[in-house]
Amino acid sequence: MPRLFSLLSRICIILAALGWSVTYAFADEPMVIAVIVSNNEEIAPVNSLAANELRLIYWRKKEYWQGGQRIQPANLHAEHPLRLLFSKTVLSNLPKAQTDYWNELYFHGIRPPRSVQSEEAMIRYVADTKGSIGYVDACHVDKRVQSILWIRNDHITNEAPEYLNCK
Numbered sequence: 001m002p003r004l005f006s007l008l009s010r011i012c013i014i015l016a017a018l019g020w021s022v023t024y025a026f027a028d029e030p031m032v033i034a035v036i037v038s039n040n041e042e043i044a045p046v047n048s049l050a051a052n053e054l055r056l057i058y059w060r061k062k063e064y065w066q067g068g069q070r071i072q073p074a075n076l077h078a079e080h081p082l083r084l085l086f087s088k089t090v091l092s093n094l095p096k097a098q099t100d101y102w103n104e105l106y107f108h109g110i111r112p113p114r115s116v117q118s119e120e121a122m123i124r125y126v127a128d129t130k131g132s133i134g135y136v137d138a139c140h141v142d143k144r145v146q147s148i149l150w151i152r153n154d155h156i157t158n159e160a161p162e163y164l165n166c167k
Helices: 002-027 051-058 081-091 095-106 119-128
Strands: 033-038 072-076 114-116 132-137 145-152 155-157
Touching: 033 081, 033 119, 051 072, 051 081, 051 155, 072 081, 072 119, 081 095, 081 132, 081 145, 081 155, 114 119, 119 132, 119 145
Parallel strands: 072 114, 072 132
Antiparallel strands: 033 132, 033 145, 145 155
8 A cells, every 4th residue: 555655646746747847838938029010001011021121120220111101110118028029139139228329319310119018009009000010929919910020039030930829
């Protein structure tokens, strides 16, 4: 009987450990950011974009879409986790490090991208503003916007992820 109890307790420990590691693996799932434009063709002059163009847009070195419409980029607020990941991956630095850059450009009449407070505000802004571009968690993309790039694992791609772990 003690052997059976010992064996059962070991099995329970192993199962608990496996259950914990499966939960841990899902919790560690990398976040996928979707770069979005409006789903309305009258508002969005583009339905694809190269990664290097995205960098130029957010550094305000590319200010017009191919058809001549002004690009209206938007950022989430500086402390938002998606903003930190986006800045690190796309701009190769963090929002605090960008302050001097934007202060310098401001005196030349170039403003930083608009800042919004939430992902819902980002979706509304992008859906309704001509020439706009933004980013949200890929799980929050809805019919008002379309994804044109994805950011995952510090990599920018134009291929949609095969699977999103949306909860």
